[in-house]
Each structure stands twice: as structure tokens, then as C-alpha cells.
Amino acid sequence: MLYSMYEFNRMAMTPWRAAANATRRSLRAPWNPMGETIAGRTMAAAAELFESVTRRYGKPEWMLEETEINGRRVGVSERAVWQKPWCNLLHFERDHDALMAARGDTPDPKVLFVAPMSGHYATLLRGTVETFLPDHDVYITDWIDARMVPVIEGRFDLDDFAAYIREMIAFLGPDVHVVAVCQPGPPTLSAISLMAQDGDPARPASMTFMGSPIDTRLSPTVPNKLAEEKPYDWFAGNLIHTVPAPNPGAFRRVYPGFLQLAGFMNMNLDRHVDAHWNFFTHLVEGDGDSAEKHRAFYDEYLAVMDLSEEFYLQTIRDVFQEHKLARGEQLHHGKPVDPSAITDIALLTVEGENDDISGIGQTQAAHTLCSRLPEGLQMDWIQPDVGHYGVFNGRRFREHIAPKMKAFMREQGAEALARR
Known part of the structure; x- marks a missing residue:
């Protein structure tokens, strides 16, 4: 109603x-x-x-038509290279001839950005992608608005999210560097953990988590406390609504984007x-x-998207209320998820000093969970004077955080295949 x-x-x-x-x-x-x-x-x-x-507000355009490499303008075009009902994997393809003229045939590191599925579109990471385009082969998850997915396509929950991530990593190959921004931290860590547990040869070269709620028991923020103060039934009974006709996803039960936006706005009204x-x-x-x-x-x-009922409620329960991954109790379709199985995938965590969404320590918890990962494959960075948005966008991201990420990827990428 x-x-x-x-x-x-x-x-x-x-x-x-x-x-x-x-x-x-x-x-x-x-x-x-x-x-x-x-x-x-x-x-x-x-x-x-x-x-x-x-x-x-409709879904924004990427508007990334070119980048600059060694003083040359190189054209960029976006193309979906992998598609499923709930996500497109976009590749920002740089013009081959212009790229060769600017740099030669030296390959750039391949990076997969896992965008948040938390209300905003993947274009929220436009500045992140733009910063990496000159010296990286960039891919990003483009999640689909639940309002636009017909009911016949079935349900989509947190386990499906992790399964999608694993499929995309396998599609891109073992030389890819995976970067999860905010919300997708836990399911991305779950997907990579499962790949390590299975000895999957396509497991990535490195993984980076930025402002992610890996363990929200640490430095809880206002959103974290709200998720714990309200019982699960309150979220299910008050925040889930039915998409009306004539939307393509009519009759699907969702957490509407306009409610998520209202929550965002009220935090800093x-x-x-x-x-x-x-x-x-x-x-x-x-x-x-x-x-x-x-x-x-x-x-x-103000451009927001709906989330499927099952994805939103499972995220509330597993990540913010029961802390299943942090407690070692996370299951993926009934199979235990064990991050300690990760022994050869480099790990970088990035946090913002003033982050009021994911407090300091919540992302760092990934290091504790990956308990068998050698110290030489781990790095942590807390960026002074930035909030949540500044972790992945803005001047300090471009000048301080991105250079550290790029150096980490290049160093670890050169050694990743040799470790296996």
C-alpha cells in the first residue's frame, strides 16, 4: 500500500x-x-x-567517454561482458590503438570493483572508476533495480549475491584484483573464502575491502545500532513492500529505494x-x-534502487544482527564459510577516520578472519580526515588512497601466480 x-x-x-x-x-x-x-x-x-x-531520478549515466594516459586522450566505452537477471558485469574498454600509442603493449592490472547493492546505483563509484582507468583494466558490478526484475526471474538473496561474485571472478580469471566497496564486503569475502576452500584455480590475485561491515560489533555506528535495536520482525513488517504495476517487477516484495533514501537523508537532514x-x-x-x-x-x-526482500532481510540478520561471518557461523547454501582457508590471496583493508557508516575496525576484522594468511600478504590503511564517501571518492581518495591500492595490486599481482 x-x-x-x-x-x-x-x-x-x-x-x-x-x-x-x-x-x-x-x-x-x-x-x-x-x-x-x-x-x-x-x-x-x-x-x-x-x-x-x-x-x-532515473539511473545515472556513467559519462566516462575518455581517459588520459601519458598525455594522450584514450577513448573509453562501457560494455556488458557478463549478464544475469540481477547484475551486469561492465567492462570499461579503452580504445586499443590509442592505448598502444600511449603505453605500448604492457598489460595493465585487471580490477573488479564490487559496487554496493544498498540503495544507490553502481554509478556512485564513477569517481573510483575514473581514477583507475588510466592504469588499470576496469570492471564493475552493475546491480539491477529489483523494481525492474520480473517476478518470473525468481528470488535473489545474500547467498545469490556471493554466488554471482564467485562466478564473475572465475569469468575474469586468477589475475584479477577484487575491490569490495562498503556493503559487499561480507559476501565478497565469503565468495573468495569458498574459492579458497575448494582450491579453485580462478581465485583472485588480491582482495581489497573499503569501509566494509565485516564485523559491525566493532566501533558500532548509528546505522549499526539501529539494526540491532530493532528486532528482525520489525524490519520484515515495516520496511518491505510490494512493487505496484505497471513496473516490470510488479508484485515483487522489496525494500523500496525511497525508504532507503529517507533513511540516508534523515541521518544528516x-x-x-x-x-x-x-x-x-x-x-x-x-x-x-x-x-x-x-x-x-x-x-x-537521489537516484535510488529497490532491493529484493530476501537480500535485504538476510543482510540485516546475518551481517548486522547475528554477525555470522565474524562469528564463524556463516553458511552459503548450507556450506560453512571459512576465511581462514585463504592463504595465498593478498589482503588490503581501507577505512576512513571519520566514517559514520562503517566504524574503524569493522573492515580491519578481515585480517583477523583470514588467520592463516601470511603477514607479508596483508596491509591495512586508515585514511585521516575522511568519512564514508571519502574512502572511495574525492580528493583524498585520488591523492592518498588510490595510489596505495594501485601499488599494492601491482606488487601482489606480480607475485600471485608464483605463489600457487
Whole structure:
């Protein structure tokens, strides 16, 4: 019922958004002298603000059409190289001829970014991908909005997530470096652990976990405490709703993206209110650069996707309430998951000093779980002065974190196959 009400409200606002757009366009038309007055700019700014806060934001584009290598511009195109109902594996292919001209035939390390399936689209890692494109062969998981997956495609839970990761690693081969950003840390560690337990020859060269909830008992944050304070039945009874028609995933039970977004916004409501007020004043003052930065950020931040009921609830129970992987009790389709089986896959953990989503120590717990991994194959880094988003994006990521990750991958990649 809640989902249907949300959809009805969105559709009911359509003519008002159209009117706001028409008002904004007419006031900003070069032939309209009122557009240059304070009253005109104020009305246009109010119309744009109204339209932006009532719109449903679609999946953003990657907009990564080229990169720079040794001073040369190299074209980039995205292509799905592996597909299943719940995920596409995207490859950011660099133009071969331009790449050879810029660097020669020296192969770059292959890296798989496992994007979060926690409400936002994989494009949230656009800056991460952009930073690695000049000197890495980049792949990323592009998870599908549960609202868009027909019921006939079946269920998708945390075990399926881990199975997908294992399949993609096997598809890319043993020279791949796996980077799990935030939420996928536990299922990615589970997938790699299972590969080690089975002696899978396709197990990766290295694994990196960034701001991941490997063990949320350590330095619990507000979201961690909320997950433990509320019983499992509360999440199942209050946060799961049915996708209404005519969406492709009609009648599927999901955790709606708009509820996840409401939770994100409420964590820092004052900051978001101030940001939108500043956006309004920038528009009135004609500060186009500041207004465009606001648009770019919120076009991404407000674009959210639904999560399947079983994936969301199993994550709440296994990761945040019962801490199964951290306690050594995680099962994958009934098979025990044992991270201590990992003995030859290099491990890097990255945390942010001011992370209010995954507290310090939660990601480092991967080192404790991989108890038989030689010390020479382990590295940990805590980045000062960054929060959760800064762990994988922004200036400090580009200048401090990414160089450490790249050096780690190159060093370990050269030795990985020799260890086996």
C-alpha cells in the first residue's frame, strides 16, 4: 500500500512539475526581460528547486567517454561482458590503438570493483572508476533495480549475491584484483573464502575491502545500532513492500529505494536542507558553477534502487544482527564459510577516520578472519580526515588512497601466480 501511495503521489505531482519547468524555461528565455530581475530569478529558482525535489531520478549515466594516459586522450566505452537477471558485469574498454600509442603493449592490472547493492546505483563509484582507468583494466558490478526484475526471474538473496561474485571472478580469471566497496564486503569475502576452500584455480590475485561491515560489533555506528535495536520482525513488517504495476517487477516484495533514501537523508537532514537552500540562493545570485555542483551531486545521490526482500532481510540478520561471518557461523547454501582457508590471496583493508557508516575496525576484522594468511600478504590503511564517501571518492581518495591500492595490486599481482 505504501509503495502504491508513493507512486500515486509521484504521478499526481507530474502536472505541477511540468508547470514548474515551463515557468523556469520562460523566465530564463533570452527574450523575457523579467528573467534578469530579482523577482524573475527568484521565481525561476523556486520553480527549479520544486521540480528537483519532487522528481524521480532515473539511473545515472556513467559519462566516462575518455581517459588520459601519458598525455594522450584514450577513448573509453562501457560494455556488458557478463549478464544475469540481477547484475551486469561492465567492462570499461579503452580504445586499443590509442592505448598502444600511449603505453605500448604492457598489460595493465585487471580490477573488479564490487559496487554496493544498498540503495544507490553502481554509478556512485564513477569517481573510483575514473581514477583507475588510466592504469588499470576496469570492471564493475552493475546491480539491477529489483523494481525492474520480473517476478518470473525468481528470488535473489545474500547467498545469490556471493554466488554471482564467485562466478564473475572465475569469468575474469586468477589475475584479477577484487575491490569490495562498503556493503559487499561480507559476501565478497565469503565468495573468495569458498574459492579458497575448494582450491579453485580462478581465485583472485588480491582482495581489497573499503569501509566494509565485516564485523559491525566493532566501533558500532548509528546505522549499526539501529539494526540491532530493532528486532528482525520489525524490519520484515515495516520496511518491505510490494512493487505496484505497471513496473516490470510488479508484485515483487522489496525494500523500496525511497525508504532507503529517507533513511540516508534523515541521518544528516540539516546538511541536506542547508544544501538545498544554498542551491536556491546560488540560482538567484546567478552562481552557475555552484548550482551545477549541487545538481551533479544530487542527481546521483537521489537516484535510488529497490532491493529484493530476501537480500535485504538476510543482510540485516546475518551481517548486522547475528554477525555470522565474524562469528564463524556463516553458511552459503548450507556450506560453512571459512576465511581462514585463504592463504595465498593478498589482503588490503581501507577505512576512513571519520566514517559514520562503517566504524574503524569493522573492515580491519578481515585480517583477523583470514588467520592463516601470511603477514607479508596483508596491509591495512586508515585514511585521516575522511568519512564514508571519502574512502572511495574525492580528493583524498585520488591523492592518498588510490595510489596505495594501485601499488599494492601491482606488487601482489606480480607475485600471485608464483605463489600457487
